[in-house]
Amino acid sequence: MAVTKAQKKEILTKLNDLYKKSKAAIFVNFQGLTVDDTVKLRKFLKTNDIDYKIAKKTLMRLMAEENKIEGFDPKALSGSVGLVFGYTDEVSLAKAIKGQTKKFENFKILSGIVEGKVVDATVINTLASLPGREELLAKFVGTLISPLRGFMSTINGPISGFVRVLRAQSEKPAN
8 A cells, every 4th residue: 555645744744753852763674573573672662762663765864854964875774674763862772772683683773863963883883882871870979989988988097996996995804
């Protein structure tokens, strides 16, 4: 069944809206996925607040033009192409999609859009290997606290030493 002009316009509007809300987008090849795998994939993406849209490459090109995305070439995308939109941050999206490519062998990362520019699959894979936002924040807080912890132990050292000497003296049997 052919898609009407009105339906194409509606799909393009939806793609534009999703792109404007997203932090990053990843182009994926889903050719060869079974129906069961597709259902599992969509369920996983939905529970992780990730939108997955399938559209013609022409509509993806129009979306790229309307949003002034640099370096988009639909000819570089091979096979059946879908577009995955993430709303939290680029790293968590890349990690989620990379994990699904390991789970489903026919699901492959082709390229992505990060900060308004098209990047290749190696950049997406590199993003997936970076620590997540929460882990980076924990490391940052640990780095901030470390000098304070050292300072506190330096200040408490003489006092705790004095208390230990008093305790040892009080526990000593009287002569």
